[in-house]
Amino acid sequence: MREHAKEPLVLMKRKITRDILFAEPLERYVEVIQQSIVCSIRFLSGKKPMRERKTLPVSFELERYFQGEDVQFSCEVDIAGLTPFQQKVLREVQKIRYGRTITYSGLARTIGSRAFRAVGNALAQNPVPIVIPCHRVVARNGIGGYSGGVDVKARLLDLEHRDCQ
DNA sequence: AGCAGGTTTAGCG
């Protein structure tokens, strides 16, 4: 199969920092990548022990978050590459407070749309899970989906909920 | 245009 996809020509090489930290509640490693001021986060599936590396401010914030603390993340996120609709969704998600949840359809309503499916799609584009708490968006009858794995979502919600009680 | 998606709702067993 041939691909003639036009690659965006981003050759600017900035300093890239890559941290690794273990999230107890998730029983999983989390990778934090930051170039310049923008960061991205993803969950690693590998289970074998890795060397942790915590240098970035956001890494320490995440560490506190995983200890059950309501953390205000300071890291700057770049969602300029996303569509206006997707940006709208993610910005709205940032307003959801710790321990609270909203449904896909409810979130769609607050941004003046009925596109609950598109909302889910937009959430899947979130480059920074947890910092933009897309796990707090749940299905009307159930937990809904999660790009990083539904079990991760469940553990995140559990972490926030047990702190709330 | 056509299709699929981190849903939702209704309809039926």
Next chain:
DNA sequence: CGCTAAACCTGCT
């Protein structure tokens, strides 16, 4: 209650 099917809206080929 559990399952299936159609509908709604956006984004990617």
